[in-house]
Amino acid sequence: MQARRALRRHWILTCGALATTAAGCSGPPAPDAVIEISNVQFSPMDATVPVGGTVEWQFDDGGLLHHVESPGAFDSGISGAGTYTHTFDHAGTFVYTCSIHPYMTGTVTVR
C-alpha cells in the first residue's frame, strides 16, 4: 500500500509539471492576428478573427509615432515601439485609423 501511494504521488507531481509546461508559463497565448505597423501603413490592412479573438499590432516603424484608434471600440494610445493587443468580444467590422496619419486605415472583421 505504501508503495502504491508513493507511485500515485509521483504521478500527480509529474502531470502537474507537464500541465504547467503545456499551459505556457512563457507568456500569454499567441494572438489570432498580427498587424505590423511599418512604412507608415498597417500590414495587413484587413484582418479577420473569431469572436473572442485577439489582434496584436506591432509598432515597428523605426520609432515613428503611430496610433491605433477605433473610436468607441479600442485605442492603443500614441506609441513608437512595442505592441498593442486588443481582444474582440463582439462580432462586427471595426475600422481603425492612425490619428497622426489619417490616411493610415485598417479593418478588423470579427465573426
Ligand SMILES: [Cu+2]
Ligand atoms: Cu501613423
